[in-house]
Amino acid sequence: MSGGSAPNAPDSGIKKGGNISIRARSLFVSDGSVLATTTIRQATNRNAAERTNAGDININLLDNLFVSGGAQLRSDTYAQGDAGNISVHAAGDIVFDGVAVVNNAFTPSGVSSSVSFDSKLGRGIGNAGSVTITGRSLSLINGAALISGTSGLGDANDIMIDVSGAIRVAGFDRSSGFFSQINSAVDSGVVGKGGNITLKAASASLENLARLSTVTAGMAGEKRADAGNIALTVGGDFSVTGGAQLRSDTFGQGNAGNIKIQTGGSATFDGIAVSNGSPVLVNRIPFVSGISSSVGSDATNQLTGEGNAGNIYLIVEKNLFVTNGAQLTSITTGQGNAGNIKIQTSGSVTVDGFAVANNYPVLVDGSPFLSGISSGVTGTGRGGSIQVKADSLSIEPI
Secondary structure (H helix, E strand, O other): OOOOOOOEEOOOOOOEOOOEEEEEOOEEEOOOOEEEEEEOOOOOOOOHHHOOEOOOEEEEEOOOEEEEOOOEEEEEEOOEOOOOOEEEEEOOEEEEEOEEEEOOEEEEOEEEEEEOEEOOOEEOEOOOOOEEEEEOEEEEEOOOEEEEEEOOEOOOOOEEEEEOOEEEEEOEOOOOOOEOEEEEEEOOOOEOOOOOEEEEEOEEEEEOOOEEEEEEOOEOOOOOOOOOOEEEEEOOOEEEEOOOEEEEEEOOOOOOOOEEEEEOOOEEEEOEOEEOOEEOEEOOEEOEOEEEEEEOEEOOOOEEOEOOOOOEEEEEOOOEEEEOOOEEEEEEOOEOOOOOEEEEEOOEEEEEOEOEEOOEEOEEOOEEOEOEEEEEEOOEOOOOOEEEEOOEEEEOOO
16 A cells, blocks of 8 residues: 555444454555544544544454554544544564654654644543554664554553563654654643553564653643553563663652563663764753653643653563663652652672764763662652672773
8 A cells, every 4th residue: 555545434423433454365554544433523422422432443464564654554533532543463574664754743653642732623531542563573763653642632552462482672764753652641730641562572672862762741631641551572582772662650640650670681771862973962962872761841831740660571582781871770850759660680680881873972061971770869869779689790980
């Protein structure tokens, strides 16, 4: 499919839109094409019987799936009803690649199930659908994205990925500034909670500004607007490099999620983001590779998080490396407590070095930016504990 084609199952006044089901050997979706289910019908009241849910998308392939050029698999609700679930199973490889201009806007190739807001259609009331992907391998590159989120009134949902081979999330698109990401999010001012992200693979890597994140800037209604948890189970090695991050953050009224990584091999967190030989900075701080769970503040949108940061758990069969400016952190700059960091490995733990760009150390306030493992508070609350169980621990001087 290419050239902006858009099979769609719109609402027609019934309680659920139609599903899209595809069985094929391979599927190629490109050039702004869309496979979509959408609901825009407004119910007369918020009674469940009046809700109009979008249909599901189910894809089963004997070989490969390739989605590129801003093409998307998506299910949205702009009405009183839930977005649909999206399920992809491929016996071969699954690739989402790049960003393109579609309908005068930068659009990442990928998958999205969301409770949406539109200036004409209004704000959706309902829950986002889940995203489930199984296959031989998954590549999410050059700004592509897998998203379950809410900009309306309702919850984001879970993203579940299970592949027999490798997961690679890598790179960003320079024109749009979009980075490759897997994200479950609750937007600012929204009443709802985030979904969880679960990944299983033989090996996994996050590279060059890629993101694996759950985030909430939502408001507490009948329940707190908590961010979801992140869980990775990797049979072999796991690496995070070039300013890539796993993170769970709250900028709203809810807790950040826990992050748990379990590997059968080694885990490596290394370096910072570098562009054209210069470090990528945010508020003069390098964009580091690593893990972060935080209660944050956003001065631009006048947001201050009210909740607790999550815990970080690392269970590593072999060795753990945190090097060249990488960071593992649980921190609060808002109102709440930082989380705990627990590391368990049968091998060694090495924390070594400082951030480097173009063969020169990256300085912050005149000093090299060091690798580190930390739990702290700069807002209101308590710091967490750090526990390390390993055969050996090495913290090298600069």
